[in-house]
Amino acid sequence: MERSAPILVVDDDADCRVALREVLEEDGFTVVEAANGQAALDYLVSHDTPSLIILDVVMPVISGWQLLTILRNYYRLSEIPVLMLSGCDVPLNVDNELVSRFMPKPYDANDLVKAVHRYRA
Numbered sequence: 864m865e866r867s868a869p870i871l872v873v874d875d876d877a878d879c880r881v882a883l884r885e886v887l888e889e890d891g892f893t894v895v896e897a898a899n900g901q902a903a904l905d906y907l908v909s910h911d912t913p914s915l916i917i918l919d920v921v922m923p924v925i926s927g928w929q930l931l932t933i934l935r936n937y938y939r940l941s942e943i944p945v946l947m948l949s950g951c952d953v954p955l956n957v958d959n960e961l962v963s964r965f966m967p968k969p970y971d972a973n974d975l976v977k978a979v980h981r982y983r984a
Contacts, residue, residue: 867914869893870983873903873930874919874948879968883917886972887979900925904933907940915983920949944982 897903920927
């Protein structure tokens with residue numbers, strides 16, 4: 864079953880991307896992947912807007928926080944919901960205007976799917 868626009872998964876760890884894709888596709892979502900913030904930005908400027916971005920924080924080239932800042936400065940991209948995942952501690956100053964939800968790694972697959980249903984456009 865096709866559900867709106869795809870979800871963009873951005874993570875430099877290929878195993879994490881595969882695991883996220885498998886969990887989401889099992890629930891009927893279409894998933895596209897990017898290995899870092901630059902690859903995600905390249906995808907976003909040349910494709911239709913995804914329904915949600917699942918974004919790792921620590922990545923080479925362009926980090927999750929850097930990509931988020933870039934997204935929020937482009938009108939077409941600024942309204943995309945973002946679910947950030949990180950193995951780092953959740954920062955106390957997460958700006959709810961920028962991030963729909965922050966989830967720690969490892970994540971519970973059921974909680975992730977619930978968050979995706981809640982936050983995707």
